[in-house]
Amino acid sequence: MTGRTFEAVRAGDELPELVVDVSATTIVLGALAARDWRPMHHDHDFAVNRNGTQDIFMNTPNQAAWFERFVTDWTGPTGRLGRMKFRMSGSVFPGDTMTMRATVEKVETDAVGCGWAELAVTLSVADVVATTCTVRVAVPNGKDDNPWKRRGDQWQP
Template identity: 45%
Template sequence: MNPDIKRLDTSVLAVGDKLPVLQVDISAQKIIAAAAATRDWQPLHHDYAFATQKAGTPDIIMNSPTQAGWISKYLTDWAGPLARVQRMSFKMKDAICPGSALCFEGVISRVEDRVDEGLALEVEVLLTVAGDFKTKARVLMMLPNEQLQNPWSGL
């Protein structure tokens, strides 16, 4: 395998380990560009007047595929492209709006060597703004192990 491809040292991973924190300044442009890229034309994601006057939200809000995209980016920036996201679940408690400094924090909640299937790594990701909980996600990724050098092989 190309040595330039980022590869996580999985031998040191343990339950309770924290991932580096990521902070992103969320603008209207970021919310609208991603809503359009996910082909989501609901006005709540691009129309300020609709959002505030009809939907009763404080501003336009980030859609769920965009949240999934940021969570996926957060994890694979850390784990590298060999990490294959297999399962992602999340609960959204509160809206994410322009002007927010959105903070991503991750904690490893499970490490399981599945031998021929690779290393299963579960991470709990918390999205907060100024300490307020917005979204909580649980993501299962498959990583290389001794038996399987590439979790994408065979797919």
């Protein structure tokens, strides 16, 4: 199985954009897949008239799942997430077009030889950033390395 390798990653690299037209179905599917039954993620009337938002909106765990998909589309299956940090400043509603973008901020090999890329990821709606996320992802460092096989002290996320 092939995937992106450490020697092919450079600081400053940009990931291919991911553009998604968001519907009410997108929001509801995501909330239910995350087992988040709170009504602001599936009940328009509750969201607008009780919660005071413009519509139902995407929940945080589903945004994390979108970020994971976006990053591993780029790394391939041998990419292994180590760490994600979010900061949300806006919401994603039905009818929005959301765009995910990312830049490789840094590459490094850690003390046990694992190759890491640190990504600055944004999720934007109409070019306004709704969520920023930093992701630390390991990719194979050499033809014999597979981050998923690292155990114990060999995995330092």
